Amino acid sequence: MVPLNVVFLLGACLGASLAGKHDIYSRHSVHRVSVTTENENTLIHQLETSLELDVWEHGAPPDRDYIIRVTPEQEQAFLNILDDHGIAHALRHPDVARMFEEFDEQIAEWRKSQLLRNSRIVPFENYPSYAEVNDYLEYIAAQYPDLATLVTAGPSYEGRDVKYLKISTTNFTDTSKPIYFLDATIHAREWVTTPVALYTIHRLVEDLRTEDRDLLEDIDWIILPIVNPDGFEYSRDYERLWRRTRSYNESVSVTCYGVDANRNFDVAFNTIGVSANPCAQDYPGTEPFSEPETRYVRDIMFEYLERIQMYLNIHSHGNWLLYGFGDTTLPANSLQIFHVGAAMGAAIDALKLPQARYYRVGNSAILLYPTSGSAQDYGQRIGIPFSYTLELPGYTYAFQVPPSYIQQINTETWAGLAASARLARLYYRARS
Incomplete structure (x- = not known):
C-alpha cells in the first residue's frame, strides 16, 4: 500500500504541474x-x-x-x-490561465463520472485525445466492415496518421449516390468540433435509427475527425489556444511554427484576411498547400469530385453557417446554397437551448469578415455544389464549452446534418 503522505505529495505535484501548464x-x-x-x-x-x-x-x-x-x-x-x-x-x-485550469478540472471530473457510468470513455461524449479518436475509428471499421472503411490519408508534418472513415452500404461503388464530406479540427483549439464528427459516425453506423436509414442507404459519407492532429495535440499538451499546424520553415521564421490551415488552400491565396507575420494566427504560409494536412483534404475532394454534393468544414464557435466566397462575391448557385444552409440552420435551431443564439446563414465575408485560402471557398471553387463552414455554439464559454454541453451540440448538429443531406440529395438527383 502506498503511504498516505506519498499520495498527497503526488497529488500536490500533479496539481502544480497542471496549474503551470497554462502560465x-x-x-x-x-x-x-x-x-x-x-x-x-x-x-x-x-x-x-x-x-x-x-x-x-x-x-x-x-x-x-x-x-x-x-x-x-x-x-x-x-x-x-x-x-x-x-x-x-x-x-x-x-485571468485566462485560471480559466483554463478550471476547464481542465471540469474535463477531469467529467471523464471520471463517465467512467463510473460506462466503464469506458465514450469519445463523442467527451473531449477525446488523438489516440482515443483513432481507437474509435479503428473500432468502427473492425466492427462494421460492411459499412465502414478506415483510410489513412498520410502522415501529418510530425508523423501522426491523418485518418478518416468512408461509410457506405455499397463500398462507394454506386455512383448514383451523392457523397457528404465533413471534417473537423482544422483549427487545433476548436476541440468541440471533434465529438460532432464522431457522433455523426455513431449515428450512421452504431445507432442508425429507422427514420434515418435513408441517410445511409442513399448517401455515402466521408468523415475526417481531426484534420490537424499535430496542432490538436499541441493545444492539449502545451498551448491551449494553439490554432495552427506545427510545420517548421527556418527560412521563414526560426521561432514560429505552423500556418493557419484554413488559409492555406489554393483559392485567392494570400490576398485578403491574412497576415504576413509568420507568427500571426492567420498566417497562410508561403504557398498554397504547403501543409500535408491541407493537401489531404484537397486530395479527398478531387478523388470524389464528381460525387461530392456537400462539404462541411466544422469550426467553433458562434452559431454561423457560412458559404463563399471570402471576397464577398457569390457562387452562381448561391440561392440553392442558401436554401440548403437555411434548412440546416432551422433544423438545429428547432432543438437549440434557450440561451443559445439562432444560427445565421449567409456569405462568410458579408456576415463576418473577408478571407482567402479557406477550405470552404476551395471546395466551392473546384465544383462542390454545396460548401460550408459551420460554426458551432459556444454558449458564452468560447473555447471552454463545458463537456456537459457536448451531447446537446451533437444532437442538434446531427439534426442539421440530416436536413442538409436530404435537401442536397434532391439537388443531386435533379442534376444527375
Whole structure:
C-alpha cells in the first residue's frame, strides 16, 4: 500500500504541474465588445491586425458581441481606443490561465463520472485525445466492415496518421449516390468540433435509427475527425489556444511554427484576411498547400469530385453557417446554397437551448469578415455544389464549452446534418 503522505505529495505535484501548464496565459484578460455600427465593426477588424488581438468570437452589429483575449501589454491601449470611440466593453475574465485550469478540472471530473457510468470513455461524449479518436475509428471499421472503411490519408508534418472513415452500404461503388464530406479540427483549439464528427459516425453506423436509414442507404459519407492532429495535440499538451499546424520553415521564421490551415488552400491565396507575420494566427504560409494536412483534404475532394454534393468544414464557435466566397462575391448557385444552409440552420435551431443564439446563414465575408485560402471557398471553387463552414455554439464559454454541453451540440448538429443531406440529395438527383 502506498503511504498516505506519498499520495498527497503526488497529488500536490500533479496539481502544480497542471496549474503551470497554462502560465503563458497568466493575466491575459477576456473582454466582451459591443459593436453597433459598421464603422465600429471595421475598427475592431483593424485593431485585430494592428494590436495582434486574439478574437475568440467575431461580432456583428447591432446584436452580436465580440469576445477578445488581450495580453497585459495590449490591454490598456486596447481599452483606451475603445473608450475614445465610445465602444461599449466589459471584462469577461481577468485571468485566462485560471480559466483554463478550471476547464481542465471540469474535463477531469467529467471523464471520471463517465467512467463510473460506462466503464469506458465514450469519445463523442467527451473531449477525446488523438489516440482515443483513432481507437474509435479503428473500432468502427473492425466492427462494421460492411459499412465502414478506415483510410489513412498520410502522415501529418510530425508523423501522426491523418485518418478518416468512408461509410457506405455499397463500398462507394454506386455512383448514383451523392457523397457528404465533413471534417473537423482544422483549427487545433476548436476541440468541440471533434465529438460532432464522431457522433455523426455513431449515428450512421452504431445507432442508425429507422427514420434515418435513408441517410445511409442513399448517401455515402466521408468523415475526417481531426484534420490537424499535430496542432490538436499541441493545444492539449502545451498551448491551449494553439490554432495552427506545427510545420517548421527556418527560412521563414526560426521561432514560429505552423500556418493557419484554413488559409492555406489554393483559392485567392494570400490576398485578403491574412497576415504576413509568420507568427500571426492567420498566417497562410508561403504557398498554397504547403501543409500535408491541407493537401489531404484537397486530395479527398478531387478523388470524389464528381460525387461530392456537400462539404462541411466544422469550426467553433458562434452559431454561423457560412458559404463563399471570402471576397464577398457569390457562387452562381448561391440561392440553392442558401436554401440548403437555411434548412440546416432551422433544423438545429428547432432543438437549440434557450440561451443559445439562432444560427445565421449567409456569405462568410458579408456576415463576418473577408478571407482567402479557406477550405470552404476551395471546395466551392473546384465544383462542390454545396460548401460550408459551420460554426458551432459556444454558449458564452468560447473555447471552454463545458463537456456537459457536448451531447446537446451533437444532437442538434446531427439534426442539421440530416436536413442538409436530404435537401442536397434532391439537388443531386435533379442534376444527375
